[in-house]
Amino acid sequence: MTPHLLIRGGTPLTGEVWIDGMKNAALPILFALLLVREEVTLEGLPPVTDIETTLQILCKMGARLERISPTAIRIHTKNTDPDAVPLKWTTELRASSYLLGASLGRFGRAATGIPGGCDFGTRPLDQHFRLLETLGATVEQEHGILRATAPGGLHGKNVRLDFPSVGATVNGILAATLANGMTVIENAAREPHIVDLADFLNACGAEIVGAGTSSIRIRGVSKLHGTRYRIVPDMIEAGTYLCAVSATGGKMRLCGVCPEHLGAILPPLRKMGATITVSENHLTLERSGSLYGTVLETAPYPGFPTDMQPQFAPLLCMARGGGRIYERVWKKRFQYTKELEKMGANILLSNDFADFRGGDRLVGTQIHATDLRGGAAMLIAGLCAEGTTELCDVRHLERGYPNFVAKLTALGADISYVQN
């Protein structure tokens, strides 16, 4: 029996929400644990299924795990075995590609199933492979398994990425941390999760400078030591709640956030009619007047994040004058718009943009979460819709949004799980 969500829309959201640690920072840090042969304490792990799957993969490989709380662990990876990777589980996660860099760096060899995760059409790994091969690895794909070896060890080199890929940058940092000599990654991704990975590894004794800029320099070290580390707050979870309250109307205080990571998310919300005040680690958003249209264009950080565009779509559907979203990172990331159309939205898709007519009345019906952020868009649409929305395939949301039913209920949403 698969649980669905029943959402009775139309209630303005009001109250306070605490933001959890960032999934997309926690995942690379969990795989980076393979490089550290001493005990590490991690805090701020978001309680979501992608994190649970990754912990299970590490445990199957031999990691010793102690749970301190739902968001904190102590973990020791000294006795891990690269040949014990549970390949079936790796196919559930995009981030399992990080096993390549981490396992090569620790053991000189790596294996993983073809990484899964959200389906945005083709999700190539060529930049990852080229980077690892430049450092001295051989990567092969056979019978649905990716294998990498570096019998002669990994050696620091200069590499320039064709696109500032988050995943390739993570794999480069993981592979270079214990490599011989200096690696320089040019045109690197600049996302806060890259900075968090580098901060974690540096806290363990790595020598990484430039994370957060386009040029990252990694001087290989011979070993790392244990540490205690707290994962950075999730800017996408924060942005999703900001969109939800902008869409339903209401007033929310968002706590435990890094406002500097929201630099591309707050301006369009203000333009659409929200009033936002920012303090050191919290912010408040209020929207009581009309919703206005805008144009969004996704880009690598510090640009407007591709992981936020679906959540803006319900707002653009309802806004006066509508708007347009250009998708420059994942051109096929508009599969969720079909579900919005079932609710009465008027959307016209072109090759890499979507036009929203605006002024639409969203009406509750049965819809599906097509992927993680598309699922968040459906949740927001359901919260604004007239009548009841039945949201299926909720597992996509559970991969990345901690306790979202409880958090939304605390804001006054009428939302509950049902089995059928």
Ligand code: UD1
């Ligand atoms: C990560 C995030 C994902 C987010 C994306 C962009 C995780 C687990 N996933 O995905 O949520 O949507 O960043 O912020 O952290 N590309 C290539 N070749 C490659 C790699 C990427 O051409 O080898 C292209 C992709 O087709 C895409 C773009 O680069 O157009 C961005 O991909 P990338 O930044 O690598 O995304 P992921 O790391 O897969």
